[in-house]
Amino acid sequence: MKKFDADAMGERLLRKLAGGTSRRSMLSRLGAALVAAPAFPLLPVSRAEAAKPDRSPEGKTGFARNAQTKDDTKCDYWRYCAIDGALCTCCGGGIHSCPPGAEPSPVSWVGTCINPDDGKAYLIAYRDCCGKPACGQCGCDNTDRETQLYMPQLNNDVIWCFGTTSMEYHCSTAVLVGSAS
Amino acid sequence: MPRTAARGLFAAAAWGWALLASPVQAAPADTGAVLEMETSDVLTITPPKPTWFFVDGGWDMPGTSIFDGETGKMKGMVETRRLADFAIDPAGKFYYVAETIWSKGDRGTRQDMVSVYDSQTLNLITEVPLPGRILIGSRKNNFIVSDDGKTAYVYDFSPISGVNIVDLVKRKFVTAVELPGCASLMPNPGIGFSALCSDGSLATVAIKGTKADISHSAPFFSATDDPIFDNFTYDRRKKETTFLTYTGQIYQAKLGATPTISTPFSIQAAAGIRPGETKPLELNWYPGGRQPMALHRPSGHLFVLMHMGEYWSHKASGTEVWEVDLATQKVVKRRALKEPMNNIEVSQTDKPLLFMNGEEGSAIVIDVATGEEKHKIEKAGGSTITVVDPS
Numbered sequence: 001m002k003k004f005d006a007d008a009m010g011e012r013l014l015r016k017l018a019g020g021t022s023r024r025s026m027l028s029r030l031g032a033a034l035v036a037a038p039a040f041p042l043l044p045v046s047r048a049e050a051a052k053p054d055r056s057p058e059g060k061t062g063f064a065r066n067a068q069t070k071d072d073t074k075c076d077y078w079r080y081c082a083i084d085g086a087l088c089t090c091c092g093g094g095i096h097s098c099p100p101g102a103e104p105s106p107v108s109w110v111g112t113c114i115n116p117d118d119g120k121a122y123l124i125a126y127r128d129c130c131g132k133p134a135c136g137q138c139g140c141d142n143t144d145r146e147t148q149l150y151m152p153q154l155n156n157d158v159i160w161c162f163g164t165t166s167m168e169y170h171c172s173t174a175v176l177v178g179s180a181s
Numbered sequence: 182m183p184r185t186a187a188r189g190l191f192a193a194a195a196w197g198w199a200l201l202a203s204p205v206q207a208a209p210a211d212t213g214a215v216l217e218m219e220t221s222d223v224l225t226i227t228p229p230k231p232t233w234f235f236v237d238g239g240w241d242m243p244g245t246s247i248f249d250g251e252t253g254k255m256k257g258m259v260e261t262r263r264l265a266d267f268a269i270d271p272a273g274k275f276y277y278v279a280e281t282i283w284s285k286g287d288r289g290t291r292q293d294m295v296s297v298y299d300s301q302t303l304n305l306i307t308e309v310p311l312p313g314r315i316l317i318g319s320r321k322n323n324f325i326v327s328d329d330g331k332t333a334y335v336y337d338f339s340p341i342s343g344v345n346i347v348d349l350v351k352r353k354f355v356t357a358v359e360l361p362g363c364a365s366l367m368p369n370p371g372i373g374f375s376a377l378c379s380d381g382s383l384a385t386v387a388i389k390g391t392k393a394d395i396s397h398s399a400p401f402f403s404a405t406d407d408p409i410f411d412n413f414t415y416d417r418r419k420k421e422t423t424f425l426t427y428t429g430q431i432y433q434a435k436l437g438a439t440p441t442i443s444t445p446f447s448i449q450a451a452a453g454i455r456p457g458e459t460k461p462l463e464l465n466w467y468p469g470g471r472q473p474m475a476l477h478r479p480s481g482h483l484f485v486l487m488h489m490g491e492y493w494s495h496k497a498s499g500t501e502v503w504e505v506d507l508a509t510q511k512v513v514k515r516r517a518l519k520e521p522m523n524n525i526e527v528s529q530t531d532k533p534l535l536f537m538n539g540e541e542g543s544a545i546v547i548d549v550a551t552g553e554e555k556h557k558i559e560k561a562g563g564s565t566i567t568v569v570d571p572s
Contacts, residue, residue: 060461159316
């Protein structure tokens with residue numbers, strides 16, 4: 001039974017990163033906070049591992065047991081296992097799309113969520129859409145494997161609008177980044 | 182009626198109202214006593230009292246409301262816009278707000294600052310510009326003031342992790358120090374400050390001038406499997422912090438150049454039930470909420486919001502308050518709540534008052550001795566509660 005391992009996940013990301021950045025660069029000092037996406041390739045996927053139904057503890061949380069895959073405007077949609085905020089799908093956006101006029105943050109916090117259709121664990125990047133007032137629709141706060149501020153990449157309270165022209169929070173998306181296995 | 186005539190009528194009516202409010206208005210002819218004329222003025226309040234509590238309005242209300250726990254009456258408000266952090270000068274002369282505003286409302290030039298308010302007039306005295314600060318809200322330990330009241334530490338996340346240090350006497354920004362992998366600050370008198378880290382250690386940050394020397398304790402908790410709530414408590418008289426983990430483990434750390442961290446104990450075991458676990462499918466009592474615990478420092482009793490649930494329900498509001506005697510490691514009282522509560526504080530008085538609020542923003546005041554609900558205040562605010570910590 002493999003447990004969710006944030007360190008290993010961060011290490012994989014950082015090893016990928018290390019080849020392309022100098023040790024003193026800002027990126028190298030960000031540590032694991034850089035779960036960012038456009039700048040990074042998808043995580044390596046072990047197809048053999050991914051083919052097995054997930055029997056890990058992540059699959060047995062209250063959220064995972066009740067999650068659904070049909071309606072991404074509901075808090076129990078499977079990718080939202082660690083989301084906090086207004087769902088962009090209810091604000092004129094989509095599951096990985098910002099509503100008109102908003103700007104996606106290039107960095108994010110992450111969750112590891114189980115898709116009930118295939119039983120596999122996926123890494124989800126919760127990228128905030130920024131630069132417009134708080135949408136206010138479909139507020140959700142799910143907390144599977146959500147940690148505290150000293151582990152910011154797994155904390156869902158931080159306003160993640162970094163690198164955007166405005167840090168005003170509008171809504172949150174749930175972008176599938178890859179397999180978490 | 183021509184439009185210009187209508188305007189004239191309205192103008193005359195408005196003028197009439199102004200006259201009514203002016204001293205030339207005649208008193209009613211048939212009464213003996215005449216009500217005194219009034220003028221507008223502005224009240225002041227005393228410096229903060231130990232029975233007062235300060236409720237951050239959170240996401241929905243841009244102010245921190247000051248309430249008297251004895252009377253339940255509001256005393257005033259300090260402006261704390263969304264995601265601001267509030268702190269009280271230990272000497273009681275000032276209220277401090279670490280905040281972020283933009284020159285054009287929600288756009289334009291970003292401005293980060295510590296705003297200084299007089300505690301009696303609640304007037305803004307000055308602003309100390311900062312190079313940045315984290316935007317998160319609902320945290321007690323991102324903006325802390327040293328025990329002597331001379332220094333403030335403002336956590337920053339850009340997303341490089343660091344701390345901005347402010348001289349509160351000169352009201353000047355001093356320096357920024359990097360704090361890789363750590364956050365959630367606590368004062369460390371004579372040293373600088375301490376912080377919790379993602380490797381499960383406690384960092385001690387010794388400040389010398391503008392330099393920071395960071396050392397780490399051995400890891401003592403798991404930041405991913407059983408995190409410590411970052412809204413922990415600090416006791417300035419003992420120079421000690423009390424930590425609580427998601428499963429309910431309670432640690433105490435004596436701060437100094439080298440911290441000493443106690444062996445933890447389980448809050449559930451302290452109540453005579455099985456300890457909380459990280460395993461799935463285990464229903465048990467767990468701590469939860471945004472500000473899930475409060476320490477009554479004179480008695481060493483810790484008040485914890487507890488709920489029945491499964492692991493990873495750490496933001497859930499408490500349906501009971503458990504009172505833990507830290508010295509004997511026993512839960513001495515369990516109090517059921519009428520409504521679930523998300524934040525808790527306690528007055529540092531001989532007869533402690535518990536202050537709590539829920540996600541809807543209603544606050545209650547409970548007398549610890551009798552269990553009586555002394556006051557319920559609607560729309561008090563839904564976020565962090567602060568009290569004075571007299572030493």
